[in-house]
Amino acid sequence: MNNFSRSALGLALTSLCVTSALAATKKPEPKPAAPQTAAPAAGPASAEIELVHTLGADKGAQLQKLVDRYNAKTTGPKIVIQDRPWSAGTLPHLMILGERDQQAFLSGPTRYRPVHQVMKDAGIKMETLRAPAMMTPTPLDAANRLNALPVGLATPVMFYNKQAFKEAGLDTENAPPTWQALQGALGKLVAAGQSCPYTTAQPAWVLVENTSAWHNEPVVVESKKSTALAINGMLEVKHVAMLSSWVKARYLHLFGRDDEAVEHFAKGECAVLTAASSEWPTLKRQAGFEVGVAPLPYHEEYYGAPQNTLADGPAMWVGAGKKAADYRAVAQFIDYWLTAESQVEWQRNAGYLPLNRAGLLASESRLLAADLNNIHIAVKQLTNKPVTAISKPSRYPQRAAVRRIIDEELESVWEDRKPSKLALDTAVSRSRALD
Template sequence: MFRIVMALAAALLALPWSAPALAKATEIQFWHAMGGARGAEIDALVARFNAAQKDVRVVATYKGPYDVVERAVFEAYRAKRTPHLVQVFEVGTADMIAARDLVKPVWRLMVDAGSPLDHGAFVPAVAAYFSDARGRLLALPFNTSTPVLYYNKDAFRKARLDPEHAPKTWYEMPKALGALLDSGAKCALTTTWPSWVLLENMGAWHNQPFATEDNGLGGTDARLNFNTRLMVRWISMLASWYKSGYFTWSGRRDDAEARFASGECAVLTASSSSYAELRRAARFDFGVAQLPYYDDFPEAPQNTLIGGAGLWALNGKTRSEYKAMARFIAYLAQPEVQAQWHQTTGYVPITKAAYMLTEKNGFYLSNPGHQVAVRQLLLRNPTRESKGIRLGHFLAIRAIIEEELEAVWGDRKTPLDALNSAVARGNALLEEFERANAPAGGRARRAKAK
């Protein structure tokens, strides 16, 4: 009898009134591409969110570099085992949109959850890249940056150049580069990510097109058209600088950063998000300035483009999971959260409120390099030519561009021939992408959100 009573008591304890204490949080799987110190920042960000409430538990998983993450999410899509949220780099935006059943647009996710985002709160040049034709966010801008000019102030002093003022225009640059070489610099100017910095941003900075259909934001029938007067002049100038030793090619990725940090190269064009790492690595005083421009182009400077990645919400989840995803995204968009992310990682703030909060707190007084990037993005409202570039097979197109640039440096092609070849080869890939992704009944004219 005693055993029966005890069994009944145990059963009573397990009845519904004890359930709230045992309620399980909705788990959200978040795949990302950030290892090392920035991966640790993501873990810290997620931990703060998880500690702030008990209803949602985000599990962040590093899946490898950007290209690996994109492949992984499409493999998971085919296997019907996708995560809830995934970080995809900006060159994969067209691929994500083309997979029409894969993505739940962020604007729709937030509206359905009853917490719509204020699209006007976002930095226009940041939000435009991840928005549809009506200005609604398809993905949340997450880690974004833009190219800036880094210069070795100590090397400038040695060359009797003004260490507080880098050249503002490309016409002013040769005099400075020559003085740097004459004073003993082994390398005057170098760059990271050549296609992104030297062509894509060069076009936007001068309000010149990179491709038709609003640089691809208007539809999958976009075609490259960057073989313009601006680009011929620019690549011709770089080619002459390469021959004279003013410009040094450091490969297709970010190897140039190490050459700058070591003191070998005196001037560098690279991502604004590299500021903190360069500051840690360099043993000299350096400055950060806006990208130079051609001052005989009346619309320059316009605004630069972003690089980085967006946070995409994926389809096929339950209502409670969608609400949990929306809660995390709303948290990420808060000014205080964005300001801290901006200040600890070097990525630009995605909202104007986060920028103003950072400025109010005096962060830029001791870290002026971070503000240069934001000011470039806020310089003017983006135009059709400077909102962003959204193309299929974009990684392959970048590889083509950089291969053609190497042919120019090797004196195997003229700048015009190389640019024409890059456009023709890239357009063949875009035609293939259009055939594979145009909806039934015609060509895709707009990237439409469901």
């Protein structure tokens, strides 16, 4: 994985298929039309195009670098970044929204103008990777066109402290590939004096949703009448029970439902972290030790594993109700974001996956190999095997109420209030009562 191979990565991404948003493609099955917004108002362009985000300080600094480069080249309106919630004030022109923000944003009246429509109206050809089967469908309309640009795609991987591994007598270049092997490594880390051998960010997303997909096990069950969780199968029950034993043995430490664990790992408090692949450049900047990156572990006794993980993350939405001239300026900024130069820098600086062939091919320089190990591993996981009807992503677990149920039931296991089977059965039962 240390050599950025054109054949390996190129073949891995072949299944993602490159297409143009304006090019003719095979017509999809008839589906409900995407929500329509009013025609843009006339008038001169605004002096500034506001872009808001809640990516945090480090990722926000990388976004600022991209915007600064664009502003230095454009003769049109400048992009101005604000780190604020999209709802705290006037609806911005552009919003980079994560999972929790998107649900509220998409509820109620239509607050966005579809990206594919913005680019078409501006007459700008938008070449992106056709929405891959393992990508969360939230930024897509019923015809699989982009309502938003998925600028923050990532998938969970494993990071580890190479110095801690060395002190424990572990291989610093080859991390444990399976959960069973990781357990042995955690024991050695404890013996070497590690007080926090392993932690994880976003437990529901990493330890349940992606672990299920990684083993071709369902996360949801869907019917014409309802959708509910299906996370109480043998794999999930055994996996959560194993993790519960790690909590009791002090192998696994939990710090919260979001990305709190990343900070603890970066400070050197924990030796192993499972988190989004996009954390790689941030960790390299913030950690005072050499960080290794490896695939998400799998259970080797499960036939066919590993299967594929899921791509998810923040997407950039275009606000509704703006002037036509402003939308043309927005389209030009998106076009700049999709250039090879911008795509490579966004991968290197922010750690997110490439969105088109230009970004993919331009990033294949061997000089960038060490900077893009996370991209290698993420792409290999996502395309390890063709996505199945079972291993594909669903919007359902992203619902705030559903994610809260999973988190609460996992915490009941960590706190030894319920055994894993009862907790996961309860999560499934509670999800059925939502609708």
